[in-house]
Amino acid sequence: MxxxxxxxxxxxxxxxxxxxxxxxxMGLGLGPASAAPLPDSPVLDRDFADPDVVKVGGTYHAYATNGDGKHIQHATSRDLKRWKADSRDVLPVLGGWAAPRRDLVWAPEVFATGDGFAMHYTAHDRASDRQCIGVALSSSPDGPFRPVGDGPLVCPAAEGGAIDASSYTEGGQRYLLWKNDGNCCGTDTWLHLQPVTWDGTRTTGDPVRLIRLIRQDPTGEDGVVEAPTLVKRAGQYVLFYSAGDYRGDHYRTGYAVARTLTGPYTKAAKPLMTTETLSGAVHGPGGQDVVTGPDGRDRIVFHGWLADPRRRVMYTAGLGFANGYPVVRGSKVLxxxxxxxxxxxxxxxxxxxxxxxxxxxxxxxxxxxxxxxxxxxxxxxxxxxxxxxxxxxxxxxxxxxxxxxxxxxxxxxxxxxxxxxxxxxxxxxxxxxxxxxxxxxxxxxxxxxxxxxxxxxx
Structure with missing residues (x-):
């Protein structure tokens, strides 16, 4: 031997x-077919990229990157299957710091604050000429959300700005996850974790680089890591992220795991979802979020490309954890x-x-x-x-x-x-x-x- x-x-x-x-x-895992959908068809067949989903009462609210003449799109559902798109722009006005560029308003994140709802959104900062993260508040998840603050919440101009906000809470503390947009200007790209106030309007500490996920890897990630989403399951932190060129089939969803909140995070050897692992049912899966379904089980919500007209539509799939590692129903896994x-x-x-x-x-x-x-x-x-x-x-x-x-x-x-x-x-x-x-x-x-x-x- x-x-x-x-x-x-x-x-x-x-x-x-x-x-x-x-x-x-596993009782909270993927479950039977009726409870854990396959991503075989979009649940919202319209341009609805980078979906973020929050449940309020018995209603799911989804928010998405600009489209249909709106800064931020909004749709509602009772079951995560049938969605009704909102005709209104839930972020009708941008913060005064932001350039009036609807096409540069991206990746919203909405969460309850106790007194109402906060939205983190990405827009173009006039002063730095970079994409940065701002805040808006509303008394209702239906909006309208109104910008607060004299400037962006997070805007590391020397590192390319900041995009793709996401929220995580633990022990009564809220954290903001974000990506410095180094891809814009030839510098390193990192995913960060930063403490913020409960309403998300102010940072309360320095950002932490989530090591071992960090630098853009031209051979493995096509030079891009972005769209962080953090959950904790079975005592392990699971950090989902998107990678690759968002414009086509090579966009994909990966993950990394850690035993402590700030890492070190160990990246999985292979992506969680790609066009190939989903057998072509979805093209370029990414921009993901994790939400609890009506049955109490996890779902992963994400976008993928459709053609004619070319658009990024919204999908959901059952999400489970095998020995603490994520598995998406319908996606081949190593x-x-x-x-x-x-x-x-x-x-x-x-x-x-x-x-x-x-x-x-x-x-x-x-x-x-x-x-x-x-x-x-x-x-x-x-x-x-x-x-x-x-x-x-x-x-x-x-x-x-x-x-x-x-x-x-x-x-x-x-x-x-x-x-x-x-x-x-x-x-x-x-x-x-x-x-x-x-x-x-x-x-x-x-x-x-x-x-x-x-x-x-x-």
Missing amino acids: RPLPPHPLKRRIARGLAFVAAAAA YQAENALVHHAAVRDAPSASDGRAVGGIGHADSHVEFTVFTAAAGEHRLSVWFGNGSQDGAGSPVEATHGLTVNGRTAGTVRYRHTGWDRWSVVDTALALKEGWNTIRLSKGEYYAELDGVEVA
């Missing part, structure tokens, strides 16, 4: 507890082995693996790695297993390795891994029957000693 670092008992216990907590949280339930095996650093870690030491009779995966419908699915196999027989010759496969507690055959060498990752596909909703897939010790990077279900 390939030598590996020791696998302490406390790690197994901690992972077991995390799995139990996540399993309990489940990392190190985030699964690991028993009598070891998580190790593996620089060439998909996110720099893998599971090895699956060499004991009771060794296994158990994945919790979600499927949109019952039937046959393709399981893709990312593996590495450097096993040799007693004569030093390369050999095939295997794992036993069980699905939802039942034996489902054997997965066979050709010889690749250690730290040389490949993929093998196998067909298996899965039920609608959550499934457990276990890969157990077989012949020789294959290591696991992750699995994908399609």
Whole structure:
């Protein structure tokens, strides 16, 4: 067996507890098809980019980037499925600091303050010639929202300005998330977290750069990270964001996770939603928000492109969390082995693996790695297993390795891994029957000693 670092008992216990907590949280997960929609058609078929959704009483209010002759668009729904667009501009007047450019009013964020409602919006600052974030207030979620303050709330001109405000609250403190718009002018782009007053009209501390999500990455993010949305699930912070060129199919939604509010945040190895992972049902998914549905379960709300006329329309999809990591109903997901339930095996650093870690030491009779995966419908699915196999027989010759496969507690055959060498990752596909909703897939010790990077279900 390939030598590996020791696998302490406390790690197994901690992972077991995390799995139990996540399993309990699954009751608030994706659920049956009637409760957790697939993003197979828009819920609002009009130009409605960067949707933000807030629930007030029994009514959902959605706000969006400029369109239809309005600075900020507004629509309402009782069920997140059927929406009625507002004929009025809920932000009829911009702050005096903002240039009168309707086309540069973007990405609203609305929240209740206790005395009414606040809106953070992006507009063009006259003084700095940059996009910056302003504030407007209203007594009603229907508006009209009226600007407050003599200038923008956040406007780091030397860093390209600020866009894409989002709100997060914890322990009675409100925080503003935002992006410095370095893409405008060749400087680094970061996502920030900054404390603000409860009504969102003033900052009360310095911004914190959410490290390890930070710099624009031309190879991985097409030079753009933006549109932050922060939630906390099963004791873990999940920071959703959009990346890539918003103008087409390469726009996508990613995420990063952290154990503390200010990080460090670790970016997922692959995006959460892309045109490809959604099998072309949505083109360029991004501008996301997370909201609780009428059934108490999470939804992700986002836009995607349609043609003729070309527009960004609004979609919703069921959102769940497998062992604390987000899964969107209808979007293929790579489940990392190190985030699964690991028993009598070891998580190790593996620089060439998909996110720099893998599971090895699956060499004991009771060794296994158990994945919790979600499927949109019952039937046959393709399981893709990312593996590495450097096993040799007693004569030093390369050999095939295997794992036993069980699905939802039942034996489902054997997965066979050709010889690749250690730290040389490949993929093998196998067909298996899965039920609608959550499934457990276990890969157990077989012949020789294959290591696991992750699995994908399609």
